[in-house]
Amino acid sequence: MRRCLxxxxxxxxxxxxxxxLNLELGDGTHRWDSAELLSHPQARNLDxxxxxxxxxxxxxxxxxxxxxxxxxxxxxxxxxxxLDGFAAEMPAAPLLQQxxxxxxxxxxxxxxxxxxxxxxxxxxxPFYLVWTDPQASGIRPEQWPFxxxxxxxxxxxxxxxxxxxxxxxxxxxxxxxxxxxxxxxNCLACHRLNGAGDAQFGPDLNLPHNPTEYFQxxxxxxxxxxxxxxRHWPQAKMPGFAQSVLSEQELDALLAYLRHMAKRKP
Numbered sequence: 001m002r003r004c005l006x007x008x009x010x011x012x013x014x015x016x017x018x019x020x021l022n023l024e025l026g027d028g029t030h031r032w033d034s035a036e037l038l039s040h041p042q043a044r045n046l047d048x049x050x051x052x053x054x055x056x057x058x059x060x061x062x063x064x065x066x067x068x069x070x071x072x073x074x075x076x077x078x079x080x081x082x083l084d085g086f087a088a089e090m091p092a093a094p095l096l097q098q099x100x101x102x103x104x105x106x107x108x109x110x111x112x113x114x115x116x117x118x119x120x121x122x123x124x125x126p127f128y129l130v131w132t133d134p135q136a137s138g139i140r141p142e143q144w145p146f147x148x149x150x151x152x153x154x155x156x157x158x159x160x161x162x163x164x165x166x167x168x169x170x171x172x173x174x175x176x177x178x179x180x181x182x183x184x185x186n187c188l189a190c191h192r193l194n195g196a197g198d199a200q201f202g203p204d205l206n207l208p209h210n211p212t213e214y215f216q217x218x219x220x221x222x223x224x225x226x227x228x229x230x231r232h233w234p235q236a237k238m239p240g241f242a243q244s245v246l247s248e249q250e251l252d253a254l255l256a257y258l259r260h261m262a263k264r265k266p
Contacts, residue, residue: 018033018034018035018110019033019034019108019110019125019126019127020032020033020034021033021034021037021105021126021127021148021149021150021151022149022150022151022152023068023069023150023151023152024150024151024152024153025069025070025071025072025151025152025153026071026153027071030070032068034107034108034109034110034126034127035110037063037105037107037127038061038107038109040063040067042063042064042067043061043062043063043107044061044062044063045059045060045061045062046059046060046061046062046104046106046130046132047059048060048130048131048132051130052130052141052144053117053124053128053144053146054115054117054124058114058130060104060106060107060128060130061106061107061109062104062105062106062107062130063104063105063107064102064103064104064105065095065103065104065105065129066095066096066097066098066103068105068151069092069095069096069151072092072095072096072153073092074092074093074096075092075093076092076153077089077090077091077092077153077154077155077156077157078090078091078092078095078151078152078153078154079151079152079154079198080129080145080148080150080151081148081149081150081151081152081198082145082146082147082148082149083147083148083149084147084201085199085200085201086145086147086189086190086199086201087188087189087197087198087199087200087201088129088142088143088145088189089157089184089185089188089189090143094137094139094143097137099133099136100133100136100137101131101132101133101134101135101136101137101139102131102132102133103129103130103131104129104130104131104132105127105128105129105148106124106127106128106129106130107125107126107127108123108124108125108126108127108128113125117146122147124146124147125146125147126147126148127146127147127148127149128144128145128146128147128148129143129144129145129146129148130144131143131144140185140186140245141239141245142185142186142189143185145189157184157188160196161196161197162196163193163194163195163196163266164180164183164188164193164194164196164197164261165180166179166180166257166260166261166264167260167264170260174256175252175253175256175257176253176256176257176259176260177257178250178253178257179253179254179255179256179257179258179260180257182246182250182253182254182257183254183257183258186241186245186246186254187205187254189201190202190237190238191203191204191205192204192205193205193206193207193261194206194207194261194264194265194266195207195266201237202237202238205258205261206258206261206262206264206265207265207266210258210259210261210262211223211258212255212258212259212262213262217255220255221251221255224240224241224246224251224254225240225241225242225243225251226240227239227240228240
C-alpha cells in the first residue's frame, strides 16, 4: 500500500510535458513547444479584461501571433484546429495587424495550468488565441479559438468547399449572401453543410435535414440565441449568440442562407 502511495506521489510530482503547436504556413511544418514560446523574446504578461472562454478577467503569458506567422500575407486565409475538432476559419489580415485590436497566442505553462473551463472539463490550453481591444475591430467570439493544436494556411472557404456556396444567380444584395459570410464566421467552426467543411464538432446543418425544415421559425431563433432554453442537457456545447454578437438583422440573413441552402442539397 505504501509503495502504491509513493508511486502516486511520484507521478503527480513529475513536471507535465510541454505541449506542441504545429504551424503549416505553406513552406513546411514548423513546431513550437510551450517552453519555447513561454521564453520567446516577444512573450509578455497579458491581462484580458473580458475573456471569451472563461467569461471573466484572465492573466496570460502570450506572444503576438503575427510574429509566428512568417511569410503570411494579409490576403491569406488561415485555420486554427483545436484538439476537439473545432476548426476556426480566420482571414489573415486581422491576425497580422498591430492594432487597434491585436491577436495574441496565449501559452499555458505546464507547471502552472489554467483553470478548467467548466467543472470536470479541461482548460483552454495548451494554446489559446486571445485579443486585446477586440471591440475596436469587431472581433467575434468565434475568433477566440482555444485548445489549439495547429494553425495552417489554406485556400479560402469558397475555393475549398463549393458545396457551401449560394446560387450564383442570386443578386449581390440578397440576404443569403450576407448570411453565407455570417455562416463562415459563426457556424463553420463547429458544423459542416452539405458534407463540406473541416469541423468535426457538430452535426451537418443541411444533411439529412436543414434546421429550417424541422424547427418552427420562432423556436429556431430562440435556439440560436439560447440553446439551453430549448434543449437542456449537461453535455451541451453549443454557445448562445446574443444580439451583441449576432444582431437581429444578421440573424435574419443567416436564416435566409440556411433556408436557401435547404433547396441546394447534393
